[in-house]
Amino acid sequence: MKREHTNGQRANQAKMRVFLIVLALLAAGQSMALSQELGPVTNLPLPRFVSMKAAEGYARHGPGKTHRIDWVYKQRNQPLEITAEYGHWRRVRDRDGVGGWMHYSLLSGTRTxxxxxxxxxxxxxxxxxxxxxxxxxxxxxxxxxxxxxxxxxxxxxxxxxxxxxxxxxxxxxxxxxx
The missing domain is CATH 2.30.30.40 (SH3 Domains)
Known part of the structure; x- marks a missing residue:
């Protein structure tokens, strides 16, 4: 009698194979990032740190110029953390945990x-x-x-x-x- 695996059984077997590979790598002393979120626009890691390129920048409530301004940053080179991406907009937060959506042109990859x-x-x-x-x-x-x-x-x-x-x-x- 021939049996076929259901999709659920195949998925479970695939998960088990991945688990065993990861377990073998860890046992061999190798590390591996199991999940690192990447931005959907830039394909860069989230969260990540950047700095203010501009002398002044608006952090808005949403990703677009029609959204209200929640914060005005007035310090060039201020470090910020990008937590999300949407088109040309990046959700940032400062050291106090506050922020909003900023246009990417106001930000720099230079680390401060x-x-x-x-x-x-x-x-x-x-x-x-x-x-x-x-x-x-x-x-x-x-x-x-x-x-x-x-x-x-x-x-x-x-x-x-x-x-x-x-x-x-x-x-x-x-x-x-x-």
Whole structure:
């Protein structure tokens, strides 16, 4: 007697094969991103960090010029996080979690961060007790450079140095950059 699998049985078998492959990879010490959301317009990861290109930008209630303005951002290079995409519009939020929809032409892929602690030391090398190059105050916007698991190199006011990632907003905790 010949039996045919139903679509449900085939789907379950396919899921089981994928599960076993992932399990084998993890057992071998390999990691793999199981689900990373990509923007439907740019095919770039969501969420992701960007900065304000313009000196002033409107964050609207919806994706279009007919929607009301909820916020006006007035700081060039301010870091923002893109959480959604729709046509030429990007839903952004700032460090306080507020924001709205902004036209993509107001945003830049240049990475900046906001210093969230007072008088942060810029260190010569990424290690506690290292020589201090300078200090930056809370609220300073700095250009983001290389990031290691716990440290990032930033530049602000012509001075560069390494800081703990935990004192910065605009970089993901697990983000690595060359």
């Amino acid at each position: 961060v906001l210093v969230e602690a007072d008088l942060v030391s810029l260190l010569r090398i990424p290690e506690e007790g290292a020589q201090v190059n300078a200090h930056v105050e809370q609220g300073v916007i700095a250009r983001l450079g290389k990031c290691l698991p716990d440290w990032c190199r930033i530049t602000a006011g012509g001075r560069s140095g390494w800081v703990r990632k935990t004192v910065l907003w605009g970089v993901a905790p697990d983000e690595l950059r060359d």
